[in-house]
Amino acid sequence: MAEAATLEDRPAAARAALLEVENLDVYYGASQILFGLGLAVGEGDTVALLGRNGAGKSTTFKAIAGIAPPRRGSVRLRGREMAGAAPHRIARAGIGYVPEDRQVFPEHSVEDNLLIGEKKGPTGKREWTLERVYDVFPILAGMKGRMAGRLSGGEQQMLTIARTLMGNPDLVLLDEPSEGLAPIIVAEIGKLIGTLREMGVTILMAEQNMHFCLAVATHAAVIDKGVVVYRDTIAGLRANREITDRYLSI
Numbered sequence: 400m401a402e403a404a405t406l407e408d409r410p411a412a413a414r415a416a417l418l419e420v421e422n423l424d425v426y427y428g429a430s431q432i433l434f435g436l437g438l439a440v441g442e443g444d445t446v447a448l449l450g451r452n453g454a455g456k457s458t459t460f461k462a463i464a465g466i467a468p469p470r471r472g473s474v475r476l477r478g479r480e481m482a483g484a485a486p487h488r489i490a491r492a493g494i495g496y497v498p499e500d501r502q503v504f505p506e507h508s509v510e511d512n513l514l515i516g517e518k519k520g521p522t523g524k525r526e527w528t529l530e531r532v533y534d535v536f537p538i539l540a541g542m543k544g545r546m547a548g549r550l551s552g553g554e555q556q557m558l559t560i561a562r563t564l565m566g567n568p569d570l571v572l573l574d575e576p577s578e579g580l581a582p583i584i585v586a587e588i589g590k591l592i593g594t595l596r597e598m599g600v601t602i603l604m605a606e607q608n609m610h611f612c613l614a615v616a617t618h619a620a621v622i623d624k625g626v627v628v629y630r631d632t633i634a635g636l637r638a639n640r641e642i643t644d645r646y647l648s649i
Contacts, residue, residue, distance in 0.1 A: 417442040417601055418463070418494075418570055423472035423482075425462045425625075432458045433625040435472070440570065440618075445592065445602040447612035447633070449647055450622035456605035457499060459622065460572045463603075464496040465489040476570065493521040495568030499575040499605075501555045503562075505548025509539055512547050512558055513565050520567030527564045535594060536561045553584035557591065564600075571595075573604040577611050589615050609647045613637055621646050 418440040425433040433455050440446045448456050461467035463474055465486035474482040481489050490496070504512050513532060519525050533540035536557055542550070547558060556576060563571055576592070577585045585608075592615045595602065606612050612619065612633070619636040621629040629642050636642065 415441060417444075417477060418603065419473070419475045419478075420459075420463065421473045421475075423459070423462055423474070424470045425458055425467055426470055427458075427467070431625070432467075433462065433469070436622070436625065436627055438620045438627050438630065440601060440603050442601055443596075443599050444618050445596045445604065445616045446618045446620060447616035448603060448605045448620050448622055449609055449612060449636075450607070451647070452607060454622045455625040456607075456622055457574055458625075460496065460574050460603075460605055463489075464494060464572060466496075490566065490568075491518075491521065493569035494572065495563040495566050495570065496572045497559050497563050497574060497576070499578060501552075501559045503547035503550070503555050503558055505546065507547055508544050509547055509550070509558060510543040512562050513539075513543075516562035516565040518566045521569065524567050527567050529565075532561045532565060535598075536591070551584075553580050553587065556580065556584075556588060560591070564595075569601065571600060571602045573602055575605055575607070577606065577608050585611060609643065 416439040421437045423433050423436040424431065436459060448459060450456050458467055462469050465484055469482050472482060473480060476492055476494060479492065481492060504515065513529060538554065539558060539561055547555065550558060560573065576588050580588065589611060592602065596615065596617070604616065616633050618632050620627050621642060623646050628646060
């Protein structure tokens, strides 16, 4: 008889879900982008939403965050329905969103950017403070007085992640964290995500870079043409050449 799977070996959908997305339809005007999309994120997981450019990854994140409200379907955070709620209410409920274009406040200092994002979590928790951010992101501590517009792309990516954590979210949506960055910076971002995973931060990450995700995620969902076509652990995805060749090869 096969041994029972460990908690991390089970598909995210089989675990107690922090986030549950079901039957999500999203349109831009008359064009439908997501078709009955479903996925789940267990508490403490780092789930990679993988797919080629244009597959619907960023639209999925915008739908979860309330920026692209779904026409049909459900988005539940700890069982509480979020679909159709205003973006600021979704943020206050515990979903932090790191957009793919970073969106720092360029004429404000690094520390001011962090303070702009500061708030208590949905249950009043304040685990992420300036002190903790500077401990986890020491590069930001050394440039806290620098204008954010003068940072490199990789430094801005770290700043936007840190600013989101200052809001003490239950779940972080991390959209294309490796996009447009040099390989050495991608490696640093990967180390940072690994550190956050070890700290118990729950992350849903959209990515095209499968190899990056294989190194940092615990679970994977593959999206193609607005539909999630595969969900499993990272080990399961790594072993499934049919899926990687069909949906993730360039």
